Amino acid sequence: xxxxxxxxxxxxxxxxxxxxxxxxxxxxxxxxxxxxxxxxxxxxxxxxxxxxxxxxxxxxxxxxxxxxxxxxxxxxxxxxxxxxxxxxxxxxxxxxxxxxxxxxxxxxxxxxxxxxxxxxxxxxxxxxxxxxxxxxxxxxxxxxxxxxxxxxxxxxxxxxxxxxxxxxxxxxxxxxxxxxxxxxxxxxxxxxxxxxxxxxxxxxxxxxxxxxxxxxxxxxxxxxxxxxxxxxxxxxxxxxxxxxxxxxxxxxxxxxxxxxxxxxxxxxxxxxxxxxxxxxxxxxxxxxxxxxxxxxxxxxxxxxxxxxxxxxxxxxxxxxxxxxxxxxxxxxxxxxxxxxxxxxxxxxxxxxxxxxxxx
Amino acid sequence: xxxxxxxxxxxxxxxxxxxxxxxxxxxxxxxxxxxxxxxxxxxxxxxxxxxxxxxxxxxxxxxxxxxxxxxxxxxxxxxxxxxxxxxxxxxxxxxxxxxxxxxxxxxxxxxxxxxxxxxxxxxxxxxxxxxxxxxxxxxxxxxxxxxxxxxxxxxxxxxxxxxxxxxxxxxxxxxxxxxxxxxxxxxxxxxxxxxxxxxxxxxxxxxxxxxxxxxxxxxxxxxxxxxxxxxxxxxxxxxxxxxxxxxxxxxxxxxxxxxxxxxxxxxxxxxxxxxxxxxxxxxxxxxxxxxxxxxxxxxxxxxxxxxxxxxxxxxxxxxxxxxxxxxxxxxxxxxxxxxxxxxxxxxxxxxxxxxxxxx
Numbered sequence: 082x083x084x085x086x087x088x089x090x091x092x093x094x095x096x097x098x099x100x101x102x103x104x105x106x107x108x109x110x111x112x113x114x115x116x117x118x119x120x121x122x123x124x125x126x127x128x129x130x131x132x133x134x135x136x137x138x139x140x141x142x143x144x145x146x147x148x149x150x151x152x153x154x155x156x157x158x159x160x161x162x163x164x165x166x167x168x169x170x171x172x173x174x175x176x177x178x179x180x181x182x183x184x185x186x187x188x189x190x191x192x193x194x195x196x197x198x199x200x201x202x203x204x205x206x207x208x209x210x211x212x213x214x215x216x217x218x219x220x221x222x223x224x225x226x227x228x229x230x231x232x233x234x235x236x237x238x239x240x241x242x243x244x245x246x247x248x249x250x251x252x253x254x255x256x257x258x259x260x261x262x263x264x265x266x267x268x269x270x271x272x273x274x275x276x277x278x279x280x281x282x283x284x285x286x287x288x289x290x291x292x293x294x295x296x297x298x299x300x301x302x303x304x305x306x307x308x309x310x311x312x313x314x315x316x317x318x319x320x321x322x323x324x325x326x327x328x329x330x331x332x333x334x335x336x337x338x339x340x341x342x343x344x345x346x347x348x349x350x351x352x353x354x355x356x357x358x359x360x361x362x363x364x365x366x367x368x369x370x371x372x373x374x375x376x377x378x379x380x381x382x383x384x385x386x387x388x389x390x391x392x393x394x395x396x397x398x399x400x401x402x403x404x405x406x407x408x409x410x411x412x413x414x415x416x417x418x419x420x421x422x423x424x425x426x427x428x429x430x431x432x433x434x435x436x437x438x439x440x
Numbered sequence: 441x442x443x444x445x446x447x448x449x450x451x452x453x454x455x456x457x458x459x460x461x462x463x464x465x466x467x468x469x470x471x472x473x474x475x476x477x478x479x480x481x482x483x484x485x486x487x488x489x490x491x492x493x494x495x496x497x498x499x500x501x502x503x504x505x506x507x508x509x510x511x512x513x514x515x516x517x518x519x520x521x522x523x524x525x526x527x528x529x530x531x532x533x534x535x536x537x538x539x540x541x542x543x544x545x546x547x548x549x550x551x552x553x554x555x556x557x558x559x560x561x562x563x564x565x566x567x568x569x570x571x572x573x574x575x576x577x578x579x580x581x582x583x584x585x586x587x588x589x590x591x592x593x594x595x596x597x598x599x600x601x602x603x604x605x606x607x608x609x610x611x612x613x614x615x616x617x618x619x620x621x622x623x624x625x626x627x628x629x630x631x632x633x634x635x636x637x638x639x640x641x642x643x644x645x646x647x648x649x650x651x652x653x654x655x656x657x658x659x660x661x662x663x664x665x666x667x668x669x670x671x672x673x674x675x676x677x678x679x680x681x682x683x684x685x686x687x688x689x690x691x692x693x694x695x696x697x698x699x700x701x702x703x704x705x706x707x708x709x710x711x712x713x714x715x716x717x718x719x720x721x722x723x724x725x726x727x728x729x730x731x732x733x734x735x736x737x738x739x740x741x742x743x744x745x746x747x748x749x750x751x752x753x754x755x756x757x758x759x760x761x762x763x764x765x766x767x768x769x770x771x772x773x774x775x776x777x778x779x780x781x782x783x784x785x786x787x788x789x790x791x792x793x794x795x796x797x798x799x
Contacts, residue, residue: 094535094799128741150742151709170742171698173709173758176453195699198757226743227699227707339530340554340586348586350510350532350799354773358717382487382769383509383529384585398557399532410741414713414774417796437776440453440709 084328087401089426095337095401096351098412098419102429104331105135105313105421112294112312113142119298124148124167126289126310129410131435132419133161135313146189148289148308152180153438155190161434165189169219169254169287169308171199171227177440178206191215193254195227200241200248207247215251216242217285220272222255222265232272239281252285256308257293269303291315292322316409317368318361327370332419333403334367334412336385338396347387347396351404353380354415359408367404372396377404443687446760448785454696454760455710457771457778461788463690464494464672464780471653471671472501478657483507483526485648485669488769490794491778492520494672505548507648507667511539512797514549520793524548528578528613528646528667530558530586536799537565550574552613554586559600559607566606574610575601576644579631581614581624591631598640611644615667616652628662650674651681675768676727677720686729691778692762693726693771695744697755706746706755710763712739713774718767726763731755736763 085101093099116123125139126148136147136158146165149155155166165188172181172192184190185207194200194216207214218235221228229235235253242250253272257265269286276283288297289308297307311319314332319325336351356366358380366377366385374391385404389395396402406412413419414436421429444460452458475482484498485507495506495517505524508514514525524547531540531551543549544566553559553575566573577594580587588594594612601609612631616624628645635642647656648667656666670678673691678684695710715725717739725736725744733750744763748754755761765771772778773795780788 094533097798170709171757173696173698174453195701196757199698221701225705226738226740226745227701230701337532339532339558342554342580342586342589346584350529353716353718353770357712358719358770359712360717379585381585382773386585398530398555411712411717414741415796416798437774439456439775 085422089422089428090335090401092428093335093420095335096355097335098416099333099335099403100314100419100421101331102421102423104329106138108312108315108329108331109139109142112309113144115295115298116307117143121298121304122306124287124306124308125313126150126308127154127158127435129310129413130313131157131413131433132431133158133163133434134431136163137161139313145306148310151438151440152177152184153440154435155184156180157435157438159184159188163188167191167287167308169193169217169256171195171219173199173202178202182206185214191217191251193217193219194238194242195219195221195229197238197241200238200245203248204245210246213247213249215249217252217254217287218242218250220253220255220268222257222268223262224256226256228255232268232275235272236275236279236281239276239283240279243281250281250283252283252287254287256289266300266303273303291319291324295324311409314409317363317405317407321363327368327405330405332409332413333370333405336402336404338398338400338402341398345388345390347375347389349385349387349402349404350383351385352383354382355412356380356385356404356406357408357411357415359411361408363407367406369402369404371402444781448781448787449694449760451787452694452779454694455714456694457775458692458694458762459673459778459780460690461780461782463688467671467674467688467690468498468501471668472503474654474657475666476502480657480663481665483646483665483667484672485509485667486513486517486794488669488772489672490516490772490792491790492517492522492793493790495522496520498672504665507669510797510799511536511543512799513794514543515539516794516797518543518547522547526550526646526667528552528576528615530554530578532558532561537561541565544573550576550610552576552578553597553601554578554588556597556600559597559604562607563604569605572606572608574608576611576613576646577601577609579612579614579627581616581627582621583615585615587614591627591634594631595634595638595640598635598642599638602640609640609642611642611646613646615648625659625662632662650678650683654683670768673768676722676764676766680722686727686764689764691768691772692729692764695761695763697757697759697761700757704747704749706734706748708744708746708761708763709742710744711742713741714771715739715744715763715765716767716770716774718770720767722766726765728761728763730761
């Protein structure tokens, strides 16, 4: 079902993260082709994979740069030679500002702010008018996380950024779960108009999120950069959101059935330390492509308990099963290395280079 | 509130796992004193801390050995000189059986089985009658995870173990959320009676779980070994279960407030990649001892969103806050190293040596 045979995977012990390299390539190419069709710039979010070779491939295919969620990720990517990194996060405190400044001396960096304290921090750490730090204003267009909450506040913060000699107002950034709602569009359009009237036209308007990736082109008049992350592997959440099918999921956790205590129960050696407890609103802790009616009903740290009541076929003790996780990003973050299966069946062990970084 | 001052922790950047070494010592001593009072053997579960120096301290205080949840943990602990390890898990497949055999040549190992397939695997890998592998039968006394489901099945499996020349039936093991229910007691008493009648008196009857630790002594006539894990640090779940107070929680995640988008919302730089999504039936993703009325209402991977509506005092941007996690075990597993604060304020960075192991 995953297209990877048991014989291919025989060298791996479980639990293991298995990635079909061909599906990754297809997922990356499909997204880039879509973005190219609409003139939308892709700046993939590497928090999903945390692996330099995939970031490099995303750039080779046409991405304008990458997105990282924390300095530790950006440092690893800069070490790997990546030269254009967007960090859509409020960077707070002197140690982190010093790390940002060190990165900025090596590569092209841009960041966000959603408040004046953070802007003041950037202004204190960056004061070279000949090479100002690009700062985007984060807007809360419905997510309820970070971000200024009105277009007026976006304009005020942009003016503050523009007033700092070592900073440059570079645009707007949002992360909506639903970027195409009229609320989001109205916020961004009003903010763009107000900023333009104030002489601060936002060069970049950046949105993100894989679920909306394949409708982002229709907004290309407003949003001109897009930061998809999960599309590289996809996962159960994305499939339930309509992003392709389980056939497009490139990553699975390979697990072994270690117990069949009852006729309807199986226990696998992948628990919350392999699959995470992320539900994202779904029922159960993953999808078994070889046993689609099976439900992972609970996780302990090293056990996954599967209810087979609805499944006519049932796995035996010792059988290995694939689990497509609910949410692939924190799963990759649990593993020191993952296994890429190439078209010829060769398996490459790749370290998750940017995992486990502090801030 | 945590007893660790901001000045002490100033050298640390966030997010960081901070551990009060004095509280750890108090938690370990309290449990050992309780066990000693009842003649209950403690075999602490190291999946919580994954750090050899804590396992060694648990043994110094009187533990009879340790418990690991997977071979990778046991290998790290054996490397650190620990010589008596219980692995209450069905070890399945030749690579893992070979690793178990290699461990067995170095240290005293015992394992569990809950089915005949697993016993056959052990019997094929261990065939030296002069040094048989001790195997306990895992019993499901209410948890609904692994384990034989009846006392009769326990006896049958024990007979199968006893019949294998290279194996030795060593006792019964259970992991009940509620080990003192009459259901659990009835299961164990019946199984013990049946086994004794069959000439296979179970030398060890092992139970576990920190929530029931301080009532386990009253069962010492039935259960003679106990495997608490979380007691070393405690966490929000344990406190809600009645295990001491938040003052006994030795571990917190130190985070920085990076945004205050509205009067009632704060955002910290600890999300699901620092706190995990584990709820364990609780509301919210952790407890803030300095802001007890605050609620962590949602997590993204690198953001924790806090609702301050009920909190009169509210933190500013840049302020650092402690979060006592819902479930401490998977939190430790996310970090490559953690920070122990000693009584004199010295901070020691300690690698989480046994994290990230495969199986």
